[in-house]
Amino acid sequence: INKKLTEDKNGILWSKNKFPFIWQTEICLMYTKNGKGRRIHYIILFPNKDVVQQVRDALLKKGRLDYDGRPIFGIDSIELLEMMRSISADIEIIPAHAWTSWMSIFGSKSGFNSVEECFEEKSKHIHAIETGLSSNPSMNRRVSKLDKYNLVSFSDAHSYHIHRIGREATIFDLKELTYKNILNAIRTGKGLSGTIEIDPKIGKYHEDGHRSCDLHVNFKESKKLNKICPKCRKELTIGVEYRVEELADREKPINVPEFKTLIPLTELISSIYGIKQLQSKKILEIYNKLISNFKNEYNILIKTKEDDLRKIVHEKLSNLIIKNREGKLNITPGYDGIYGKIILEEKDRIKEQKTLTNY
Numbered sequence: 001i002n003k004k005l006t007e008d009k010n011g012i013l014w015s016k017n018k019f020p021f022i023w024q025t026e027i028c029l030m031y032t033k034n035g036k037g038r039r040i041h042y043i044i045l046f047p048n049k050d051v052v053q054q055v056r057d058a059l060l061k062k063g064r065l066d067y068d069g070r071p072i073f074g075i076d077s078i079e080l081l082e083m084m085r086s087i088s089a090d091i092e093i094i095p096a097h098a099w100t101s102w103m104s105i106f107g108s109k110s111g112f113n114s115v116e117e118c119f120e121e122k123s124k125h126i127h128a129i130e131t132g133l134s135s136n137p138s139m140n141r142r143v144s145k146l147d148k149y150n151l152v153s154f155s156d157a158h159s160y161h162i163h164r165i166g167r168e169a170t171i172f173d174l175k176e177l178t179y180k181n182i183l184n185a186i187r188t189g190k191g192l193s194g195t196i197e198i199d200p201k202i203g204k205y206h207e208d209g210h211r212s213c214d215l216h217v218n219f220k221e222s223k224k225l226n227k228i229c230p231k232c233r234k235e236l237t238i239g240v241e242y243r244v245e246e247l248a249d250r251e252k253p254i255n256v257p258e259f260k261t262l263i264p265l266t267e268l269i270s271s272i273y274g275i276k277q278l279q280s281k282k283i284l285e286i287y288n289k290l291i292s293n294f295k296n297e298y299n300i301l302i303k304t305k306e307d308d309l310r311k312i313v314h315e316k317l318s319n320l321i322i323k324n325r326e327g328k329l330n331i332t333p334g335y336d337g338i339y340g341k342i343i344l345e346e347k348d349r350i351k352e353q354k355t356l357t358n359y
Contacts, residue, residue: 011047011179022179023052026096027059028068028103031076033118039110040077040118041070041096041103043130043154044084045186047179051088058083069159077105081122092183093125094152097132098140099240101205101336104132106247108238113247114145127187128152133168134203134240134334136261137195141253142244150186151257153195163266163278166297169196194258196298200240201331202263202340208236209335216335219245237336261327262301263342265290268320271342272350286313301325316350 005013005021013021023046030039046052059065063073073080084091095105095115102109105118112118115126128150131140137151153168171193174181185191200206209216213231219242227236269283270276277283293312294300300309302325309318323329334340 007049010177012177020177022182023047023049026070027080028070028072029077029080030072030074033076037110038076038112039103039107040105042077042080043094043096045092045094045179045183047088047090047183051091054087055084055091058087077118078120078122081119081125085125090179090183092127092186094186095126095129097134098129099135099205099243100132101237101239101243105129106243108243115149116145130154131168131195131197132203132240133198134200134206135244136197136200137256137259138253139200139240139244141256142248142250144249145247147255150189150192151195152186152192153197153259161279163264167198167264171195192257194260196260196262199261199263199327199329199331199340201333202267203240204334204337204339205237205239206241206340207239207333207335208242209239210234210236211336211338216333218333239335241333260302263324263329265297265300265321267342268324269317271344272314272317272320272348273352274349286317289313314350316348320344320348
């Protein structure tokens with residue numbers, strides 16, 4: 001970071017080609033509370049390099065920082081919050097992918113039923129939660145306890161794969177790009193214009209199921225089964241859809257912030273060409289051709305006209321991009337760690353003779 005980026009006086013890091021970053025990390029806490037094991041991921045935002053160094057020094061006393069892309073610590077959420085606030089009031093802690101089954105604040109395996117149950121009287125210092133891949137703002141706004149929390153979305157910073165970067169995002173409307181303005185938007189909602197979300201069905205933990213039994217069911221069927229797998233007779237991995245139904249106290253959401261639902265470009269290309277490996281040369285070749293013509297992925301997914309797309313790629317792919325934009329894709333839901341998949345009829349696929357670039 002020190003070699004590649006330069007920090008300005010407003011807490012923004014700039015690359016040589018003027019791309020902005022802020023200091024952030026994701027960590028994992030594993031601890032026991034109220035007789036139950038808890039495993040929760042948090043996103044942490046920092047105002048500047050000096051604060052980052054103080055946090056590093058504090059966390060090194062609690063565990064290793066070089067063990068994983070998301071360092072793991074055996075402290076509870078309240079202790080983490082108090083530690084961060086003792087260093088700087090401008091550090092922001094956000095529960096990451098808040099509904100994911102295994103590693104989240106509301107997860108079916110090791111989470112809580114509310115932010116207040118987790119943080120107790122310190123919950124006043126939590127201002128936002130991240131929706132994650134398997135939920136969207138509409139699902140979150142069925143839970144009245146979450147009305148006071150702003151909804152944000154981000155993508156993996158610990159993954160180097162191009163198809164992971166920016167697949168979910170938060171849209172800010174700021175007069176000036178500063179850390180303080182970003183922080184204020186997250187804390188107050190003023191300056192938050194919405195989010196970009198993957199269809200929740202694509203998420204790895206949307207429905208209930210067992211990957212080893214090749215079985216997944218929606219929450220209604222899961223209730224009928226009493227959460228028990230009919231094949232192996234063990235408890236199903238309960239997904240986000242079921243968990244939202246458990247905590248929801250509204251039939252329909254209210255005051256849903258604006259959001260767009262989009263599936264990443266590499267997954268569209270993969271589906272239409274029938275190529276499973278998202279890092280294949282063929283997929284990257286088509287992806288890079290589109291990027292070189294239309295500047296960035298969001299331009300392609302949200303703005304570029306179909307006629308312009310057809311000049312660059314196969315008309316079936318351009319049609320799929322428009323269907324994605326309009327929310328007209330059919331998806332087999334993800335479950336128990338398996339991503340959901342786009343369903344296409346054979347007539348809608350692009351069939352080419354396979355070469356080594358397909359792999």
